[in-house]
Amino acid sequence: MITRMSELFLRTLRDDPADAEVPSHKLLIRAGYVRPVGPGLYSWLPLGLRVLRKVEQVVREEMAAIGGQEILLPALLPRAPYETTNRWTEYGPNLFRLKDRRGNDYLLGPTHEELFALTVKGEYSSYKDFPLRLYQIQTKYRDEARPRAGILRGREFVMKDSYSFDVDDAGLKDAYHAHREAYQRMFSRLEVRYVIVSAVSGAMGGSASEEFLAESEVGEDTFVRCLESGYAANVEAVVTRPPAPQPFDDLPEAVVHDTGDTPTIATLVEWANGADLPQFAGREVTGADTLKNVLLKTRLPGGEWELLAVGVPGDREVDDKRLGAALDPAEYALLDDLDFAKNTFLAKGYIGPKGLLANGVRYLVDPRIVDGTAWITGADEKGKHVVGLVAGRDFVPDGTIEAAEVRDGDPSPDGMGPLVSARGIEIGHIFQLGRKYTDAFAADVLGENGKPVRLTMGSYGIGISRMVAVIAEQQHDELGLRWPSAVAPFDAHVVIANKDEDARVGATGIAGDLDRMGLEVLLDDRKSSPGIKFKDAELLGVPWIVVVGRGWADGKVELRNRFTGATTEIPVDTAASEIFAALTS
Amino acid sequence: MITRMSELFLRTLRDDPADAEVPSHKLLIRAGYVRPVGPGLYSWLPLGLRVLRKVEQVVREEMAAIGGQEILLPALLPRAPYETTNRWTEYGPNLFRLKDRRGNDYLLGPTHEELFALTVKGEYSSYKDFPLRLYQIQTKYRDEARPRAGILRGREFVMKDSYSFDVDDAGLKDAYHAHREAYQRMFSRLEVRYVIVSAVSGAMGGSASEEFLAESEVGEDTFVRCLESGYAANVEAVVTRPPAPQPFDDLPEAVVHDTGDTPTIATLVEWANGADLPQFAGREVTGADTLKNVLLKTRLPGGEWELLAVGVPGDREVDDKRLGAALDPAEYALLDDLDFAKNTFLAKGYIGPKGLLANGVRYLVDPRIVDGTAWITGADEKGKHVVGLVAGRDFVPDGTIEAAEVRDGDPSPDGMGPLVSARGIEIGHIFQLGRKYTDAFAADVLGENGKPVRLTMGSYGIGISRMVAVIAEQQHDELGLRWPSAVAPFDAHVVIANKDEDARVGATGIAGDLDRMGLEVLLDDRKSSPGIKFKDAELLGVPWIVVVGRGWADGKVELRNRFTGATTEIPVDTAASEIFAALTS
Known part of the structure; x- marks a missing residue:
């Protein structure tokens, strides 16, 4: 059937909408593909819906090709399963919660690990029923703090979420790789330019995880890559390449100095360069020679708060996202005045490793702080710093933490060249969840040997509605939208x-x-x-x-x-x- | 691609689920088509989803054939438009309401008249753009008091809802009839046995409306039909065929009698048959000779309560559904002790038309109470009734109301024969809404004469997920499900x-x-x-x-x-x- 524009429900707009920030948003509105209904809520008009359905179809075909079976779960879900996994609480304000007429708690599903685990547990009871790959193309809800850029980050959106169930780790790896390849085929058919980056699993739990990021300057995700080796990772997932440990042999003793009013790295470096320190004869002292200790408190499973110090080279900031990912799922906060008042050994601006460790504070350091490296750092007394404090000799931290910022030019973890950063839009995410959810629901089946086997799970998402925006973003030119044939509303x-x-x-x-x-x-x-x-x-x-x-x-x-x-x-x-x-x- | 049962995500059950009441529910569970997630919330497993999609496809094709254009609106909707039409309140506990992280009110859409009206108003501005027929196939939410029978009455369900927009009444009539015929074609392709019944518009507003009811003993809707003429109507929509008015000429004067302790129709009839009343010489007095007055209070738009008396022949009960539909949208309640205490002229069990009218109570009567009919009814004093009180002579009601129950054997409104009742499941509903919603949003376009024209709307729904249950209900046999070829999960x-x-x-x-x-x-x-x-x-x-x-x-x-x-x-x-x-x- 020919579609006639004289009859098509469409009005194009000459001007950009006032509140649209990114090109895809402006063009999808101007071209009459979508219309806003509320913050992060959009209607799909005829042209937009045609593109959305075509993206779905490509995804559906590639899911079928790896043995995915389509089912459909409700969006309105009871609280209990999410309570069991603690996600009812962990999701915080991102979750839409509501009560029904009887006062029972419900949520609008942001993702369905719990329900898929329960569904499979309800049907299958033998190892013979596996492997199993289930998926749905379904409307999801997240109460984003800043819904933005139209359908790029909405509060109601369409996702393909699939879940694999296996009786052993080898099965999970197979499912993971099958999804990884299916995603590559989908994105290739959709003509999306993307990179696959190592990611951390975050609140989802589990071990291995990778993100598919569409390259885009309007993306909210920063990633880094090594152009020489092709390595790419989410900033949260970058593993620091540590220097080799050094022998302690010729290192001078640490010396405490009166450094005056030097509570910041800049003032400390200025002092050091004026102090004629023998270790730095012939070169300038920089922030990288100093060791900065950042104090936090983290919430233990029991609910109490525990002090945590993070030591990083003074020229680097602690990156909130990397810190959050490294600490996950622990909740953390900065110290308040009361905390400092209770812990009088903390000399603000002059905190050093020795004082921390002597007072039993958990102390994690950046991986660059290896044995045999010498640092200018706090001496735990106002106006005093210590020079030449050697890691492994003068102090032994409790472990390392990937919390320092990643910078362009940092060495790639694979040692093949420098890292450079770029921006991307998350279009897919694949997780080897393992047994986090099957443990929560005791999802066992009878194994080949007659004993119960705990199922292992993978979870794999693709943003279907977001994909429409991503394609518009990557393919548009100054005249308007341009659709690859696989998803064009018309041929x-x-x-x-x-x-x-x-x-x-x-x-x-x-x-x-x-x-x-x-x-x-x-x-x-x-x-x-x-x-x-x-x-x-x-x-x-x-x-x-x-x-x-x-x-x-x-x-x-x-x-x-x-x-x-x-x-x-x-x-x-x-x-x-x-x-x-x-x-x- | 062949689907192999060795791999299909399916486990059939030998026994009926404990809580399943109706055959379709039992079989769809046993055959692994759907699974419960919570009250009125179901997952669609692979076979069920295949049937659901096929129903959608039939509906989509027939909507396209009448020029319907598919769009897709969010399910999560802001409160404001529903506040404007008062449906935020009118829906009462049937509406799922929630707040977002900023504390703003939202709802899960039960139907989308408001949003479609606003969408069209936002795009179009000239009479040349009409007629317009838009539809969506979308997930809807209603917090049913009694979700039942599996997917037959769920709280999250899939509907096709379409909306027509026209600049004149003739256009609306065309759109209405096009939908009526499209529905007939759909149901014929789906091999559903159904009747079309006259309906009342209820909370939707508007004038003409018809329901499509699938014939089924497990249906919640009672309808009546005349086998001779083919007339069929929802019980709420049955219009009583009134007797012809009678001359007053030879009717005796009304006489008040001491009837003793006769507060019920049964006791009153017993008294009358023992009283040797001249009017009834040679025949027995029955409840149909008495006039029963039921007292209510209705809420006025301003919020105050007003007394209302409903007079019906004593052999008939007031039917709550018919009363509710006749009073719509007024809220009503029965009188409490306080109301009787405040209105001392109300002699419980002996209330009559004269007392009501003398005290300014609004008094509506059944259409059978025509001028010249004589009644035994209350005399507004304990232990007293009046015999031979003639409508139109001794009292003049404020109007008529269709509130009395409809019974098998009542004459069809078309006079062609008796009505018989049957049960059905609502599978479609078509409404000529008129301008209720376009008035609410001042949805005007420029008319041919250069002046603004208010759009007129129709609204047309089909329960897509319910249809799966209806087909299962009508087609199953004692061995299991049986699917018509148009919707079978496999050929x-x-x-x-x-x-x-x-x-x-x-x-x-x-x-x-x-x-x-x-x-x-x-x-x-x-x-x-x-x-x-x-x-x-x-x-x-x-x-x-x-x-x-x-x-x-x-x-x-x-x-x-x-x-x-x-x-x-x-x-x-x-x-x-x-x-x-x-x-x-």
């Missing part, structure tokens, strides 16, 4: 740009021929001027535009490629078959 | 019922041939016994079952029709093509 956009009734009939005929050949055709049969129609065609972004215009009298129509801008004149008589050939080649 | 179910490897290979070959012919095939390749496989095939309800069994050695397979039970033997060599012919004939 061809036939524009009647000639007022002769004859040309109108001819254009409709070509559209009809293409339709009969199985193509999806949009026909601009409106009474508007050719100029308006061309602008709209460019804005809407159907990949092939057929113009029935001035050439009609000479028996010619024009075929335009929306991506390259290339235009070819083709004879009217063979137009449909030539267009068909161009579109399907 | 053919090939059962390997012979342990020979040769038969197994042959069965798989037939399944493969059918698959290549474009059919959807379920292959039972499990190691279970033939008996278990046959039972499962009957339970699952695929319309055609191919058995590769004992006949294999003789070059025969069996084709069974799940509906008729008929079995034919066909030669293996031509099996696929013969099966294909049978399935597509």
